[in-house]
Amino acid sequence: MLAIDGSFLDFKQLDLLALRQTPVHRLDSRAKVLTTLCFTICVVSFDRYQISAMLPFLIYPAVLMAIGDLPFGYIMRKIVIVIPFALMIGLFNPIFDRQVLMQIGSLDIWGGWISCISILVRAILTASAAIILVAITGFPAICEALEKLKMPQTFAVQLLFLYRYIFVLTDEGVRTARARQLRTFGKRGLGIRHFGSLVGHLLLRTWERAERIHMAMLARGFAGEVHSTRRQSHFGRAELLFMSGWISLFILLRLYNAPQLLGGLFTGTLP
């Protein structure tokens, strides 16, 4: 019934996954953030008709999922959420781009179809990398890493607050939605008009809560800067190995089309 309800409870599980103790969980968060960033840059910088050269990049999420002992089905369900957004972006490509790029039998494959699939592959790759990053690092540690990498503290604090209160706010939203649902008896309620006031109320309540939180911060001596307890973390040999290994692999895969090379090896038509 309430699909949002379920999907957000699921979100908390992502947080629990970050508490696990595996070799990738133990790595310094900076190494993981930078590697994921590099991965993303490599993937999105491919040519728009490229598909095959991107496929080997799947090795990164696959390996991390295996070492990090992450539940495959759960991560997949999270990735599925972003697919509709990616499809929306690529949807019109087949209509506008009708240049025939290849033929399979008598079937013409338009460039639009290829670029649409390419967008989809990119979305799956980058979303999986991002979700896995959160699952093996934890959101607070990511913010801390970004701060250590010289991101302004204000942004880090904003992100942390967003993450902290997303649960509280969705709870509030879900409760409001439930109250509405219980009084509409399966009909559409009173339509969009009342939906507006519902969202408005939610915004006002959010505002009030923000005020109370600020009050609680002031009461404990907040003066514009959030000091945090530094966790023991250092950038050692393991981190260096992790980063240099993956990043050099990404660069290789970015420069050479591995599937094509492999195919060429078998058919003897190496360029």
Add this chain to the structure above:
Amino acid sequence: MSHHIVHVKNLQHTYPDETVALRDVSFLIHHGESVGIIGANGAGKSTLLLHLNGYLSATSGEIIIGDDQLSKETLPEIRRTVGMVFQDPEDQLFMPTVYDDVAFGPLNLGLDPDEVETRVMEALQRVEAVELRNKPPYHLSGGEKKRVAIATVLSMLPEILVLDEPTNGLDPQARRQLIALLQAFHHTRIVTSHDLDMVLELCERTIVLHEGKVMADGPTLDIFNNEELLKTCRLEKPFAMQACPVCSPDKRPLVSQPPLVPPHSNKPHDHEH
């Protein structure tokens, strides 16, 4: 050396929409006293509390905490002295983990890391929450959240504890645990609540607010025995002081309650929706 008194003199507060929330409120609370502030909804309890650590500023009147009058200069020291525990622990726990949250105050005081560590662990021990230290706040139960919220304040070593509806939303056992915890404290305690049984157990003195005015200020038992006063202030005797209506129904001729449901509502409906 301050005596940790709380002295409120002729406090008046008018909100920007011209609602008068407090009218000429005065009282004096001494070191180590435990005082309950009770009153109906909208009596001005929350407004009063927000003045005690300077979040709201008085329209007129003054507040003296210890030796300092509340002003812009004394605000940081007063906020450390007066530990404020808010009604909704969700508002008070905003850091990623329990540990970070309890450390928030001490870090803002500029203490060195070792001192912060000892203070955090001591505060968590006081509220029996050491094992929760690495958990994110949204994974805690209601009772745990409340205890951690108290620890976030204790870590600043306040002399005065101000608690807004501390037992609100707790199950009976968590409530009992919290009361026992608060009883063990030697701080000056100021508690607002609708849980009058808790006030009876915890506070030897009670201040009754009604429509922004102090209606009574005296020993808790005297106030709860004054039925006339309670009635005017839209309050009721704590359950512990009422005869049990189940065991001895005739001993307690309470005002007969009108039924909540209209008398015809249990008839089957003969029309379709």
